[in-house]
Amino acid sequence: METKEFTIKWGMAIDLDKCTGCGACMVACQAENNLAPIADASNKIKVMNWITVYELSNGKPYPEHDVAYLPRPCQQCGHPPCVSVCPVIATDKNEEGGIVSQVTPRCIGCRYCMAACPYHARYFNWRDPVWPGGLEKALTPDVSVRPRGVVEKCTFCHHRWMAAKDKAIVEGRDPMDLPEGEYVTSCTEACPNGAITFGDLNNEEHEVAKLASSKYAHRLLERLGADTQVYYVSRREWVLRQLDNYLEDEKVKG
Amino acid sequence: MAVDRRGFLKFVAGATTGVLATPVPWKLLDDASIWTQNWSWIPRNVDGENSYISTISKLCPSAAGMKIRLVGNRPVRALPDDNHPLSMGGITALAAAEVQLMYSPSRVKRPLKHSGDGAYVAISWEEAEKILKENLRRAGSKIAYVSGDETGTINELLSGMAKESGSEDFYVMPSEVQPAARAFAAMNGNGQLGYDIENSDYVLALGANILESWGTVLRNRAAFKQSHPAAEKPTVKYVYAGPVQSNTAAGADEWLPAKSGTEAIVALGIANLLIKAGASVNAPDFAEFKALAAQFTPQKVASLTGVTPAKLKAIAVELSKAERPLVLTGSEFGQGTGVATVLAGTAVNMLLGSFGREGGVKALPLAPKVIASGMDRSEIADKDLVAYLSRISAGKVPAPRAMVFYEANPVYGLPQPAAMAKVMDKVPFKVAFTSFLDETAQACDLILPTPLGLERFDDVETPYGIGQAFYALARPVAPCAVDGKPAADVLLNVASQLNMDLGFATYEEVLQAKAEAAGADWDSLMEGEFFTSDAVAEQSGLRLGAAVMGKALAAAPKAAKLSIAPVQKLNIGTPNTAIPPYNNKTIRRWELQKNEMYVAMNGATARELGVVKHDRIKLTNSSGSIQARVNIFEGVMPNTIAVLMGFGHTAFDEFSKGKGENVMELLTVGYEAGTGQSVWNVAGVNVSKA
Numbered sequence: 009m010e011t012k013e014f015t016i017k018w019g020m021a022i023d024l025d026k027c028t029g030c031g032a033c034m035v036a037c038q039a040e041n042n043l044a045p046i047a048d049a050s051n052k053i054k055v056m057n058w059i060t061v062y063e064l065s066n067g068k069p070y071p072e073h074d075v076a077y078l079p080r081p082c083q084q085c086g087h088p089p090c091v092s093v094c095p096v097i098a099t100d101k102n103e104e105g106g107i108v109s110q111v112t113p114r115c116i117g118c119r120y121c122m123a124a125c126p127y128h129a130r131y132f133n134w135r136d137p138v139w140p141g142g143l144e145k146a147l148t149p150d151v152s153v154r155p156r157g158v159v160e161k162c163t164f165c166h167h168r169w170m171a172a173k174d175k176a177i178v179e180g181r182d183p184m185d186l187p188e189g190e191y192v193t194s195c196t197e198a199c200p201n202g203a204i205t206f207g208d209l210n211n212e213e214h215e216v217a218k219l220a221s222s223k224y225a226h227r228l229l230e231r232l233g234a235d236t237q238v239y240y241v242s243r244r245e246w247v248l249r250q251l252d253n254y255l256e257d258e259k260v261k262g
Numbered sequence: 263m264a265v266d267r268r269g270f271l272k273f274v275a276g277a278t279t280g281v282l283a284t285p286v287p288w289k290l291l292d293d294a295s296i297w298t299q300n301w302s303w304i305p306r307n308v309d310g311e312n313s314y315i316s317t318i319s320k321l322c323p324s325a326a327g328m329k330i331r332l333v334g335n336r337p338v339r340a341l342p343d344d345n346h347p348l349s350m351g352g353i354t355a356l357a358a359a360e361v362q363l364m365y366s367p368s369r370v371k372r373p374l375k376h377s378g379d380g381a382y383v384a385i386s387w388e389e390a391e392k393i394l395k396e397n398l399r400r401a402g403s404k405i406a407y408v409s410g411d412e413t414g415t416i417n418e419l420l421s422g423m424a425k426e427s428g429s430e431d432f433y434v435m436p437s438e439v440q441p442a443a444r445a446f447a448a449m450n451g452n453g454q455l456g457y458d459i460e461n462s463d464y465v466l467a468l469g470a471n472i473l474e475s476w477g478t479v480l481r482n483r484a485a486f487k488q489s490h491p492a493a494e495k496p497t498v499k500y501v502y503a504g505p506v507q508s509n510t511a512a513g514a515d516e517w518l519p520a521k522s523g524t525e526a527i528v529a530l531g532i533a534n535l536l537i538k539a540g541a542s543v544n545a546p547d548f549a550e551f552k553a554l555a556a557q558f559t560p561q562k563v564a565s566l567t568g569v570t571p572a573k574l575k576a577i578a579v580e581l582s583k584a585e586r587p588l589v590l591t592g593s594e595f596g597q598g599t600g601v602a603t604v605l606a607g608t609a610v611n612m613l614l615g616s617f618g619r620e621g622g623v624k625a626l627p628l629a630p631k632v633i634a635s636g637m638d639r640s641e642i643a644d645k646d647l648v649a650y651l652s653r654i655s656a657g658k659v660p661a662p663r664a665m666v667f668y669e670a671n672p673v674y675g676l677p678q679p680a681a682m683a684k685v686m687d688k689v690p691f692k693v694a695f696t697s698f699l700d701e702t703a704q705a706c707d708l709i710l711p712t713p714l715g716l717e718r719f720d721d722v723e724t725p726y727g728i729g730q731a732f733y734a735l736a737r738p739v740a741p742c743a744v745d746g747k748p749a750a751d752v753l754l755n756v757a758s759q760l761n762m763d764l765g766f767a768t769y770e771e772v773l774q775a776k777a778e779a780a781g782a783d784w785d786s787l788m789e790g791e792f793f794t795s796d797a798v799a800e801q802s803g804l805r806l807g808a809a810v811m812g813k814a815l816a817a818a819p820k821a822a823k824l825s826i827a828p829v830q831k832l833n834i835g836t837p838n839t840a841i842p843p844y845n846n847k848t849i850r851r852w853e854l855q856k857n858e859m860y861v862a863m864n865g866a867t868a869r870e871l872g873v874v875k876h877d878r879i880k881l882t883n884s885s886g887s888i889q890a891r892v893n894i895f896e897g898v899m900p901n902t903i904a905v906l907m908g909f910g911h912t913a914f915d916e917f918s919k920g921k922g923e924n925v926m927e928l929l930t931v932g933y934e935a936g937t938g939q940s941v942w943n944v945a946g947v948n949v950s951k952a
Contacts, residue, residue: 023492028473028513031833031848035358038844039339042307045362045843047916050855055847063850065896070864071519073896075512136304141367141915142743143843144305148331148338153304197342200352200480201473201513202487215492222493241493 012087016184017106018164019209019237020196021219022079024247026203029061029077036198037081040165041151044137056131058082058162059195066246076247078240079204081195082129082162083228084108086235090121090130098159104184106237107164115158122159126229127236130161164206165193188214209237223261226251310334315739316343316790318722319357320715321839322832323437323596324348324479325413325725326357327792330716330739337361337716337740347732347794348725350484355833359842360716364743366843368698368915370711372745382709387747393708395756397691401664403428408647410435410670410838413722415776416750418636419764420668423753425635426762431662432637433647435670435837438476438592438599439726441939443643445604446625448807448937453625453799454639455608457590458729459485461621464584466577467502468607469525469599469943470592473510475830477590477727486513499584501577503528503569504594505827506862506904507897518577519899522827523944524567525591525599526815528574529606530555531563532589533613535578541613543806551609551808554815566821568899586621587614595828595907598677598942600934602814605807612806618798625799626724626731629780632772633764648676648931648940651685661688666695668749669712673701674911675837677929677942678885695749700838701913711746713738718748721773723780733780734792735773813936822946824867826881827904828925834908840918841908852893853906859922862895862904870901871949878952881905883945886927889952903947 037043037059049055059081066074088108090099098115101108122130136156139147147153150167154160172191173183188207196206207214219225225239226248242248248260265273281287310333319326327346331339340360343349373390374382398405405427407420412434421432434440446455459465459482470476473483489498502514503525511517520528534555542548560571581587591607593599608623616622631638637645651672653659665686676682686692686705694703695712703709712718720736750769757764766772777784782793833848835841852860861881863871873879877892881903888910898904909922929942
């Protein structure tokens with residue numbers, strides 16, 4: 009299957025050597041995208057998170073042990089497995105920017121996309137969202153609240169891109185030529201360690217494009233061929249090795 | 263009448279035709295589809311014009327600078343502020359949830375009175391102020407004030423009220439601030455220790471959780487961000503010494519496993535090696551310090567701390583080779599450290615020539631106090647809340663007749679909270695100024711809702727950890743979401759009725775005076791600007807504090823066979839906030855399952871204890887006991903159990919209450935020899951299967 013090409017390809021490079029697993033990205037994402045809180049968040053299968061921070065271990069005993077944290081948003085695949093299985097085109101990869109869309113009013117909740125996604129980046133609303141104690145007053149107007157029965161996922165804060173384009177048009181600038189940093193996702197913005205770099209992978213001037221071509225940049229399960237737009241950067245071999253399924257004696261690039 | 267086969271089929275065909283001809287099945291099907299799809303109410307987006315207000319967090323210990331996004335007049339997001347020195351384009355997991363905390367289900371919505379049968383009774387502000395005034399008058403000089411604010415001028419107001427009524431009992435909740443202030447005072451220092459982490463080229467954090475919770479953490483993390491360009495070799499080496507491979511260790515370039523509470527010993531071990539390599543300090547007690555440091559040979563340090571001689575030597579060499587090295591000290595859980603720890607760390611900085619140098623330690627000037635009868639920071643640092651409560655508990659001093667708690671939650675947040683709660687029982691009248699119905703508020707007779715930092719005027723002066731003098735205002739971005747009144751206004755009103763002369767009629771006047779004292783421009787502060795100054799406090803006759811260190815270390819408690827290492831993470835909140843609603847999703851799978859918390863130990867320790875992952879265990883010591891399940895994490899030192907702080911709330915809401923247990927139950931208070939500072943960074947524990 010050919011990858012659909014776009015003039016702009018929004019992408020992310022996450023430096024796993026800089027992430028300390030603090031969770032600021034997860035909180036910022038929920039507040040920005042109107043995810044509902046949940047009293048018991050320990051059942052990770054039922055909890056909705058558009059970005060989740062996983063803990064990685066080098067598997068060695070103390071004192072050789074090393075730890076890393078891997079934030080996982082939707083990987084925005086070049087040819088997304090979720091799109092081809094959606095019976096109602098609720099999810100598509102058809103818009104300039106290369107963001108995999110998620111049209112929740114169109115979603116019928118069949119969850120084929122969840123089964124197809126190799127990154128577990130999709131979440132199903134088993135229940136209606138509840139914001140207790142007046143918490144709904146802090147909802148942003150940017151992202152519709154989703155009812156039960158539909159699937160949702162990270163959209164690279166698509167509303168922020170729309171807002172940046174609108175602003176450029178109003179100011180008489182070319183909306184397809186936004187300066188670097190004018191549109192970033194909420195998690196990128198929040199990260200105090202600067203672990204997340206966001207920008208146009210097709211624009212060589214953008215930092216993210218440079219990082220994506222680094223020898224230390226890998227993608228999650230790269231050999232599945234999903235051609236994802238999220239890159240992970242680490243100078244640690246053991247970290248890069250965990251991003252895909254390698255044979256024991258197989259060398260990892262970087 | 264017999265029904266034959268033909269008759270039966272006729273009947274079925276007739277009935278089928280009849281049923282299909284009526285609208286009933288279609289109506290039922292329609293209704294079923296409607297009613298099964300008739301979703302309960304979910305909120306709709308409310309649009310409005312966007313605006314942004316710059317302010318500073320009073321809720322997050324990092325004093326995070328932030329921009330609040332408003333839609334219409336509704337605050338919706340707390341965003342990082344690129345131009346703020348205490349944000350530098352980042353936000354903590356706690357500050358990011360601050361807007362949502364305005365609507366937290368556990369907010370105190372109106373003044374409450376605890377009735378005789380234990381129920382809360384809503385009362386008016388007039389009645390509440392009357393009760394407060396009468397009880398403060400009745401208590402006279404037998405009153406104590408406890409503040410949970412480290413950086414606000416409200417401490418001058420509270421301590422001023424205490425002093426005006428003839429009491430010396432004003433205390434701030436324990437943190438890294440008091441040992442640091444007392445250490446600098448013991449050095450004959452003037453001002454507050456500041457750390458120029460941005461300009462350092464080698465950072466050694468001894469226990470200080472600098473990338474998660476220590477000091478002005480967003481500034482630390484911005485310095486880390488700058489010095490660690492993505493996919494490139496770091497330009498500054500960060501080394502973290504502590505018992506657990508914490509978030510700071512995960513970011514640091516090297517984790518140096520060192521037992522909890524042994525930071526001073528590691529520092530002295532390094533000092534010894536530096537002195538042997540020719541380093542010296544022009545201080546009157548250098549000879550005494552040299553003799554003290556000489557006792558801490560690499561072998562001795564290894565036996566006490568777990569840091570191998572080779573590692574210690576390597577760190578000492580790296581430090582001496584660096585041009586602008588910086589050593590930061592603290593405890594991995596932000597409290598319970600002794601004065602000697604800060605002294606030892608500062609001594610290493612002085613040996614490295616990093617005191618007063620760019621990228622090193624500075625003495626920051628503090629603004630003079632503006633409430634004449636109030637206490638300044640050095641006076642406050644001498645007031646040890648844990649020691650005071652312990653003395654009451656032991657019957658050495660009488661319990662006060664009244665206690666006033668300002669945004670402080672000692673019933674949850676102090677070591678041995680059960681003992682602290684018993685002390686509370688001895689106090690006839692307790693009042694809590696609080697935003698949330700926390701454990702302390704639940705133990706109080708009067709609960710007065712305060713607006714959050716986003717809903718009131720407040721200030722932040724030079725938080726501990728920052729590298730330059732600083733002053734900024736927190737400004738209300740929205741009306742108070744509950745029927746709250748700023749505590750400062752309530753207290754000033756009550757103080758005037760009690761004929762106390764604090765010199766100011768409103769808190770805004772106090773803040774204006776403070777801003778002027780700090781050298782800041784009020785008008786620009788009101789526009790969200792902040793004041794910084796690179797001025798340093800003049801020093802004369804600076805000592806190393808060798809005698810203090812010597813006494814403290816000679817009597818330092820020995821590490822137990824099995825010890826606990828509390829770990830602080832800001833995403834799990836503070837005693838004042840508990841776990842904010844959005845933040846419990848950030849708790850990892852093997853940190854909490856339903857209401858059971860996990861504690862972490864390495865595989866060797868687990869084998870020695872005869873436990874495996876998920877086993878239920880009971881951790882017990884002389885202070886108390888908690889129950890938890892076992893998680894195996896190899897990033898924990900041998901014979902150490904890492905326990906997360908922030909669990910085990912018995913108050914607040916469904917996002918915090920009843921989740922896990924409070925590690926403070928296991929922390930035993932001791933007193934540092936020589937300084938008398940209460941310390942609780944070393945705690946032994948026994949483990950049994952539950």
